[in-house]
Amino acid sequence: MSADTPPPSSPPPESHESTETAEGPEHTSAAAYRLSRLLPFLGWMRQLSPGDARSDLIAGLSGAVLVLPQGVAYALIAGLPPAHGLYAAIVVAIIAGLFGSSRHMVSGPAAAISMVVFGTVSTLAAPGSPEYLPLVLALTCMVGIIQLSLGLMRMGALVNLISHTVVIGFTAGAGVLIATSQLKHLFGIALGDASSFLGTWWALLGHLGDTSWATLITGLSTLLSAVLVRRLNRKLPWMLVAMAVGCGVAALLGGSAAGIPMVGALSGSLPPFSLPPLGFDTLRSLGGAAFALAVLGLIEAVSIARAIGVRSHQRIDGNQEFIGQGLSNLAGSFFSCFAGSGSFTRSGANYDAGARTPLSVVVAALIVLAVLLLVPDVTAWLPLPAMAGLIMVIAANLIEVAHIRQILAVSREEAVVLVITFLATLLLPLEFAIFAGVLVSLVLYLNRTSRPRLVEMAPDPEHPELGVRNAERYQLAQCREVVILRVDGSLFFGAVDHVQRKLARYTGKHVILLGTGCNFIDIAGAEMLEIEQRRLRDAGGSLSMCGFRMYALEVMERGGFLERMGRENYFHTAEAAIASLRDSVAEAHRAHGDQPAACPDCQLFGPAGIGPGQGVRLTPPLA
Template sequence: MLQKFLPFLVWWPLVGRDSIKADLLAGLTGAVIVLPQGVAFAMIAGLPPEYGLYTAMVTPIVAALFGSSLHLISGPTTAISIVVFSTISHHADPGSAEFLSLVLTLTFLAGVYQLAFGLARLGTLVNFVSHSVVVAFTAGAAILIMTSQLKHVLGVYIPKGESFLHTWVDVFNEIGDINYYILTVALSTLISALLFKRFLPRLPYMLLAMIFGSLVSLLLGAEAHGIHLVGEMPAHLPPLSMPDFSIATIRQLAPEAFAVALLGLIEAVSIARSVATKSNQHINGNQEFIGQGLSNIVGSFFSSYAGSGSFTRSGINYQAGAKTPLSAIFAAVFLALTILLIAPLTAYLPIAAMGGIILIVGYNLIDFHHIKGIIKASHAETSVLLVTFLATLFLELEFAIYAGILLSLVFYLNRTARPKIVTLAPDPEERRRHFTNLERKALPECPQLKVIRIDGSLFFGAVSYTSSTLHRMKDKEPTLTHLLIVAKPINFIDVAGAEMLVQEAKYWKAQGGGLYLCGLKMETEKFLRRGGYLDEIGEHSLFTAKKEAIAEIYKRLEQPFCKTCERRIFRECKEFYDETN
């Protein structure tokens, strides 16, 4: 019981001299990596640079203590940052005091949603969000991120709050006013980052590239040529803050906070499970919900904005040899010490250099490999991908998430509402005459008895499709009067499905034959028996195996018809033919 409230007690016994050493090294690596990322993410969110670093100090500690993953690193992320900017920029000017207050309130509300989901044990909800939605939303957000940096990279004027399309129109109209000094700094930072990553992969390439970009801006004369600098960040730990708890603000932000909460949970749990497949660790989705929720609630009182799991930092944390969540705590501590020491140096960091770094971050977010795989694999998933992607670019970001999830659920429900109904027949070429799917191999069928297998559950959504399919079989084959359903793949039958089976039994009986079930799962059979449905279908119509069913049903076929039938696909047919001749 104590471990449920204090989940860090579960992994605390793993802490020892060796694990602490490994976690210290992993934490140091994580602190170096998150330094440029935190600044970049805060700028994407429309916040002062230090707020990204505050988020990277507070949220990882709380999430590590109250989550379930050994390697997940929480903090500011690209997708959450752009959703925060898109949401709050409609209500206040980015960077203003009102903007900061609303961001803190949004963070608090998102954390409350996430904590409530975790306490309600809704951790499995993220399993119903299609992977295509996440891939498409991330790709769309990445393009929005890169588009938002064009004014910083090109040095052209673009009004605040412009849409994706209008931003590109403005860029086209301002193309003759590009500041080539700013462009030089941005491209120098971008190209150097790529070179550092290529030839010095073990070093923090983003940090080195920003230092290089700062040196280039100093050589070019910086502000004398319109190259604006980030400015000196305050050299202190995250200050206390207070979200706006007024009824009007909460009512205004509650719907938008739900989208932020949902996106954060999807990111965190997906990343935790992805890393867990390598570390062979079991992830408790409900506990992750609680950890993410508490991290955002606590963070909102320490000048932090909404955070989630970071794929880059979590992956590097695992690769760096982290053993326990202490690595996340060490990373936050090292980051705090770093800020206290080097904060004055940010006064020389050009915004154009940050723009170049953010272009790389945005490009790396686009998962070209999975996008290509989705397009090749499924038309339905491609539709989800395309709708979510376009909605992300041209509509509100929270609506894009809802649209993608809704469309993926529609396709899911459509698939489950149309269970695969397979026609079977015995294969004479096999020694034991196994029943074979006629889609795989053309085989003759009995004119009076059709054997089918239903691959799916019989619930209220699948009743209409299943019933109409069975009736079409009868319409196509007038001599057909008996129907045997191989029910082993049917995992679930609800009241509507049971009533449909009763109606079908009456229908086939009226045709002079009957409906039969074989191989029902024990729980399904108990349900039909408890509800009295088997009484109406008929106990004599229930069988445990196909062989037993065929032997019994054959006795109920019209024997005069069997005498003239030349197909003789069952063993019983041949025995009857030999007896009559």
């Protein structure tokens, strides 16, 4: 994510939040509702009170103090001059605030997004070259178009296909990459063309003797002061304090005369208008990266909006957030901005500062614009190693250690997804890292769903009121002629082979499939059941079904499978299915020289027997 999640705090007083719903207000006309969807800012503007405006002004001032150093830092991460980070903090933030559904989320430059921009475009043009910025703008424009298109097509649920584990692994990898990219500025070493993760470390280790100690001391002092201030009080402007410390240390060491490089002054002008070059070659070379970046930006924005919405009791419209993010990046590409998304740090700080509406975001952006125009020399004496130290703290905040530990401890499959996504982020082009994580997630999910459990069940004589239960877990004796199997999973084409191999163990027996854990049966699954029933019957056994949900049997009903298998072999309860086998089981026992009452391991057919209304509860549990 963009940075660390802000600490929880109590909601601001006099909250005038109105819960937004995807269906629209009940007492407004259809035309007004459509207008509110087209121009969502009209809704909160009409409700804006003087108290709300006052709170938003205060929150906007706090947001500007926070975004100024962040905008500069994220521009450097993206390989761009500092002014472009502030352009994104103005244009992207305002458009996303006006057209999104969240009243507190702050969009603009973000750490992981900036890293993807650099990782993508730097493979096509060197940062600082005449070709670099146009490619960044083209990428931003494509991201905006994709996001806006997904929003207009009502694809807000798309973000649910990307697991949280993939995002955690990617952002952790991005954090490591960001920190690695700043090592040359921290140590004051020229690393030549080395840009990859392994190449940067190899070049750095080979040139440690060239370290500039004045540069290193400046960077480390900034880094340590940032960590210390954040630990003392997260509400303090720790980035500004750390930058002040770095500037002071650099001045004491001699500044640029001692070889310490400076960031340089800002342009002091409005964001210049420019047309992104969207030629065929550009579209072809940036298409995959644009889609990956668009999806990553949407995941970040929607997850941040929802997290803040939980605290503010506001329901978030995912589709509207898609539209807001798409419009902001599309408009930003025409005003020299690189791609942006939501920021956890700035959004949380905005809410904690008492913001009521997106007016706070507009106020913060206008303050940044004023600084850009009136005080362009604010970064002229800012040491580059100080910014490197600050960026490394931001990068460390992307690594969510608590979540990573939880994933590693809870699930082996999720741990595999996390590790593969993390390594792919470090070693592959960044646009492929997310795809790699998603692909691994889907493969593991399909592997899990294609292997539904067939759990042997049996009545519990000590607790007959509980019905059939897990025979292995509760150490229950089973009739050797009858097998009750609970299907835990859907019977679809991917599970057919697994289920058939499991059923092959019970050839010649009477098998009852308990479907309380089955939600779906497709044509391949229905055909498999028909085949298995015929095979078991030919071997002297049978296959009956009970407890399946009706919507799981729709395919079998429409395809005539139930008719061919015999409706008399489908039962609504396990009780009825068991009772129907009394004569067949008795004959099998006699064939083995036993009487049903004398069968030592038979809990189904003893002296009391199981008949209608006896022994097994009508609705078998999932225990």
